[in-house]
Amino acid sequence: MYFDSLQAALAMEGHGIYVWTVVAVSAVICVGLLVLPARSARRFIAELRVDDVPEARAAPGVRIEEVNNASGS
Amino acid sequence: MWTWFHKLGSPPWMYRISGRILAVLLPLTVLMLVVGAVWGLLYAPMDFKQGNSFRIIYFHVPASVVALAGYYVMAIAGAVSLVWRMKMAEVAMKCAAPVGAALTFLSLLSGAIWGKPTWGTYWVWDARITSMLILFFLYLGVMALYQAYENKEAAGKACAVLSLVGMVNIPIIYKSVDWWYSLHQPATIKFTEESAMHSSMLQPLLLMILAFYCLFTCALLLNMRSELLRRGAGTGWVRSLAGAG
Numbered sequence: 001m002y003f004d005s006l007q008a009a010l011a012m013e014g015h016g017i018y019v020w021t022v023v024a025v026s027a028v029i030c031v032g033l034l035v036l037p038a039r040s041a042r043r044f045i046a047e048l049r050v051d052d053v054p055e056a057r058a059a060p061g062v063r064i065e066e067v068n069n070a071s072g073s
Numbered sequence: 074m075w076t077w078f079h080k081l082g083s084p085p086w087m088y089r090i091s092g093r094i095l096a097v098l099l100p101l102t103v104l105m106l107v108v109g110a111v112w113g114l115l116y117a118p119m120d121f122k123q124g125n126s127f128r129i130i131y132f133h134v135p136a137s138v139v140a141l142a143g144y145y146v147m148a149i150a151g152a153v154s155l156v157w158r159m160k161m162a163e164v165a166m167k168c169a170a171p172v173g174a175a176l177t178f179l180s181l182l183s184g185a186i187w188g189k190p191t192w193g194t195y196w197v198w199d200a201r202i203t204s205m206l207i208l209f210f211l212y213l214g215v216m217a218l219y220q221a222y223e224n225k226e227a228a229g230k231a232c233a234v235l236s237l238v239g240m241v242n243i244p245i246i247y248k249s250v251d252w253w254y255s256l257h258q259p260a261t262i263k264f265t266e267e268s269a270m271h272s273s274m275l276q277p278l279l280l281m282i283l284a285f286y287c288l289f290t291c292a293l294l295l296n297m298r299s300e301l302l303r304r305g306a307g308t309g310w311v312r313s314l315a316g317a318g
Binding site for chain 2: 001002003009012013014015016018019021022023025026029030032033034037038040041044045048049
């Protein structure tokens with residue numbers, strides 16, 4: 001490792017605040033780019049499953065897991 | 074060859090093949106991002122002029138390079154959707170816009186943060202930075218324009234035209250540091266001559282650029298899969314997917 005200690009790596013001789021802020025923002029954006037569309041697709045498929053069960057259409061407040069359990073899927 | 078091209082226009086085929094690609098590419102992308110970031114942040118030597126703030130390069134340059142490449146993807150997809158009226162190209166164009174916007178935002182923000190210790194200010198109305206801001210607005214413009222239209226066919230056409238018109242900004246971004254006096258440093262990686270960076274700094278940067286290209290591909294495919302599901306709601310292949318889960 002280039003730095004002598006973890007503290008030195010965090011401080012980066014006074015530039016740590018800039019570097020680690022960019023790292024944090026980059027991590028949030030990268031994770032968001034991958035997780036949000038995947039979650040959106042999963043949610044859409046779950047909604048379709050609910051729509052396929054007639055009881056679920058009659059009771060809009062019902063949870064998806066409950067519907068799946070009731071329909072045995 | 075043409076069979077493959079025709080298959081590309083089939084939503085169920087695209088959904089299935091993108092799932093297979095993602096199963097390999099997604100873990101590889103995460104691995105490259107982690108290795109590249111740790112390498113650049115903790116193992117690469119410090120820059121003698123800029124100190125450790127130079128390590129922002131490992132996020133700023135990959136985000137900028139791929140934000141520009143993403144615009145090519147969006148504009149080419151727009152052109153294909155206009156010329157051949159290929160629905161899959163329209164889906165790709167629509168889905169590339171938010172990914173490109175996110176990477177352009179990261180490029181602008183990381184550049185602003187890097188500017189403070191290097192130039193003493195977060196922002197200057199410099200040619201490179203301003204043209205990148207215009208690129209960000211172009212991405213946002215395509216997203217807003219698509220939402221503004223009720224008729225999605227007309228929305229696709231309008232967005233394709235805007236994407237193509239916006240292409241004029243791309244060479245301006247590339248050449249801005251040569252054409253105008255600029256605070257922004259010239260290109261770090263050059264294809265025609267030796268790079269300005271030492272190989273110990275350059276290698277993690279190249280890995281991060283490759284990782285960001287893969288990240289863009291993964292995010293684009295994930296967005297396209299979500300969009301294909303929504304567009305295919307009610308069709309047999311989507312219903313069978315919902316039933317199969």
